[in-house]
Amino acid sequence: MLPSWLSPLILTAYIIIFLTGLPANLLALRAFVGRVRQPQPAPVHILLLSLTLADLLLLLLLPFKIIEAAYNFYWYLPDIVCALTGFGFYSSIYCSTWLLAGISVERYLGVAFPVQYKLSRRPVYGIIAALVAWIMSFGHCSIVIIVQYLNSTQPVRSVNDTTCYENFTQDQLSLVLPVRLELCLVLFFIPMAVTVFCYWRFVRIMLSQPHVGAQRRRRAVGLAIVTLLNFLVCFGPYNVSHLVGFHMKQSPSWRAIAVVFSSLNASLDPVLFYFSSAAVRRTFGKGLQVLRRQGSSLLGRRGKETAEVTNADKGVSQTDGAPSSDFTTD
Template sequence: MHERTMTQTSVTVMNGNVNLTCTTPYDEDRIPLVVLYSVVLIVGLPANLATMYLTYLQVRRKNVLGIYLLSLSICDFTYLLTLPTWTIYVNGGHRWPWSSLACQMTGYVFFTNMYISIFLLCCVSIDRYVAVVYAVESRGLRRQRLATLVTLSICVVVGLGHAPVFSMREGNAAIGERRCFEPSQSTATITGFNYARFCLGFFAPLAVLIFTNRAILANVRASTGLRPCQKDKVRLLAVAVVLLFLICFGPYHIILLMRAVTYHFPHLQEDCHFERCVYTPYTISLGLSTINSAINPILYVLSSDNIHKEIRSCVAGFWTRTALRQRSTESSQHKMQNSKNSSDMLPTQDQDKTRTPTPC
């Protein structure tokens, strides 16, 4: 039986008059997170690999949206590669078995790719919005070069924004009980960082997703050239995009906002409220954010008509090659059988000697 892991964490209240020791339940999230990470890995890795191939074909065909979808798939795939280390970490009672640099690198890749993915989701929605609402006006604006520049800019800005990860003491896993990026006592810097992540990394992207998908839906409803089933498909995709974003990223960023607000009320820290009531929901909400990486290929890529054509083409090509190989095998076997039958019909030397000549 896995021993319940508890730790005593020293928390100093802002007024400096209270030095409180709190108990953090590090073992409560073990089973939910291990199961969640395992399922996300099993589904997400092959889905993103297939998506990278299909979207690469679209990029070669000069599809602008393919740039964002390919970048999103690469980002999600890289993001998922960190999950085995987090699974080992959580299953081991939140003790990091490797070096501090490995902890910092894993945390950097995890959080950087999370927010790159969020901003790429916005790019996908904005590109669809421009293509649908401004179909004629956007013909000269939607270029692969521009999409590539936007994607690279997002990667650079988010990467630089998370550079402080390498200097945060939460990433120093070589001391104490070898924790890796566990939430510690809030400071002014961490509080400001949490406010920025909520506003820029969640609220602003959510507003973009709601605005663009609502405009796409309104434009499609007013269209007379689309069949009802096509309109229903667009409506379901628009609703699913917003709901998935809220479910995956909403709980985590709301808890970040709560922690930032709590910093201004020191008396809330005196009763170990975060450790007793919020820590486990916090870690599970962070785990929920990984679901987005597994569902993105299904939600965005498989809903694309161009991708559907690529899939049908690949499947048709596969079955055609299989049928040709089967026919070739059957033809070879048929020829061998005919050759054998022919050889059986030819008389041997002994048969020639005993055969009775037939009259002419």
């Protein structure tokens, strides 16, 4: 078990992630649903919508992790809640890795082969890629349900003090550790390698094109940096814990901290959405305007409404003269 002083820190981190990630992802969901409902939506918007849904699944299950942290990682809820929470929580994490890889492939193809990409892109490609990501993640994480039948909640000090996927028996470890290693290789390292290659090529092409404006270049670099941080900061520690656990033949003591970093992905993804889509920038801009108006009303001030629309609301870059969500170089 973790030291008692660490539980409040993890609890605070979970609460902050929930309070920041939920409204941001709901705004992004509204924006992407509007884009997908348009005729012939781009595959990248279907992937971004799927990534938003994966984040929302994690955030909706986060209150159970908050309850667990509040009780110093003792599990007092029914065993089936432990299994379902772990199944959905970890599936959403690994679904995100392959969705991020799919988005990186879309971005690379859009700038490397702009004409061919526009002529051949079909919404069905995005649907197929999203379904593959969801099936792979949920299929692999079904191990959580399997371990449930091997008694995933283990006694700690008494019958009333149990943990959820923290203290494993040797029979459980013989099944869990190899599967975690396979999860790390297939659902983390492979999509990360694909993502790094695609964004490396993507940024090089964007920076080498003389007719690409400075604002679009900054967005391209920002998109690559945020995605790389997602893999290294959010998913990296958790998957390294799989490697360490397989080597040590037991779960590392700091694994719960690594899970917190994985949850941070739900708060970091909206930043990626902001760089990726003009629809999200418009939605976020309108949301900020509403908050400013409400703040002015609470303070008793009557703000003066601006007559002109901002660049974010237009979704058009003044320097580029092109839709701000468009990364093609043609």
